[in-house]
Amino acid sequence: MTEVPPDIAEHLASPDTLPEWVRFYSAYPTVTAAVQAAGNGESVAVFSSESTAYVQRVVLVEGKPVIEVVLYPASQAREALVTAYLNHTDPEAATAAILHTLPHLLPKGIDLSGIECVVEPSNGPAPRFGFRRRVSAVGLHTWRDYDELHPLGDLHQVLSWHSTGGSIAEGAEAVAILRAHGLPAVGCERCGESLTNRHPSWPGTWVCLSEEYGPRCEEFEDPFEGLHELDTAGIGGPHAPATRDLEPVA
Numbered sequence: 001m002t003e004v005p006p007d008i009a010e011h012l013a014s015p016d017t018l019p020e021w022v023r024f025y026s027a028y029p030t031v032t033a034a035v036q037a038a039g040n041g042e043s044v045a046v047f048s049s050e051s052t053a054y055v056q057r058v059v060l061v062e063g064k065p066v067i068e069v070v071l072y073p074a075s076q077a078r079e080a081l082v083t084a085y086l087n088h089t090d091p092e093a094a095t096a097a098i099l100h101t102l103p104h105l106l107p108k109g110i111d112l113s114g115i116e117c118v119v120e121p122s123n124g125p126a127p128r129f130g131f132r133r134r135v136s137a138v139g140l141h142t143w144r145d146y147d148e149l150h151p152l153g154d155l156h157q158v159l160s161w162h163s164t165g166g167s168i169a170e171g172a173e174a175v176a177i178l179r180a181h182g183l184p185a186v187g188c189e190r191c192g193e194s195l196t197n198r199h200p201s202w203p204g205t206w207v208c209l210s211e212e213y214g215p216r217c218e219e220f221e222d223p224f225e226g227l228h229e230l231d232t233a234g235i236g237g238p239h240a241p242a243t244r245d246l247e248p249v250a
């Protein structure tokens, strides 16, 4: 039975601790316990969307224990990345270009030392792109040691849903940056969302990544608007890809 450090006991008892962290810290109250479990072949990971899509894992890399964190651009930033990826005709070239462009989507001055841009395979229409940090777990015993020695810093903040300062580029700003780096990103002229006409469910129709149900542009120009009440419910219509974004990228 692993001893539970007082700060973790307090964290577990707090009503403000999110359930995923209660499960993780209950199973692995110390780094040592997590490393031991990973060494026994257990999958030691916690996914949280507290600030952004975030995963923390303890893994063995070349036999050595490592604490790995991956922060995934979420929401509209992911929409921009993935639609640009789908619009590209060559997935390998698209992946390379996205990995190169990811830091350029962040506000200037974000410290990326020790952080790598990575791609993780998926069974969906596009892989997951993220920012990964790996720290050796050798010599670390408590989670407090880890947090104090290796704070995540600015990156977590700029990817956050509720970022108060600068944040990762989204919408038209992200489309412009991706296009400047050779990726065929396309934005809707009206609603500003990122679009693809190569969504596996809607080939040939411009949709957002999440529009499995078909295009529903919120800024659709509706000639019947105001004539009857149904339209005020905002049912939406086709998107209007911006003409400038339909030009080939350099």
Ligand SMILES: [Zn+2]
Pocket (backbone or CB within 6 Å): 188, 189, 190, 191, 192, 193, 216, 217, 218, 219, 238, 239, 240
């Ligand atoms: Zn639109």
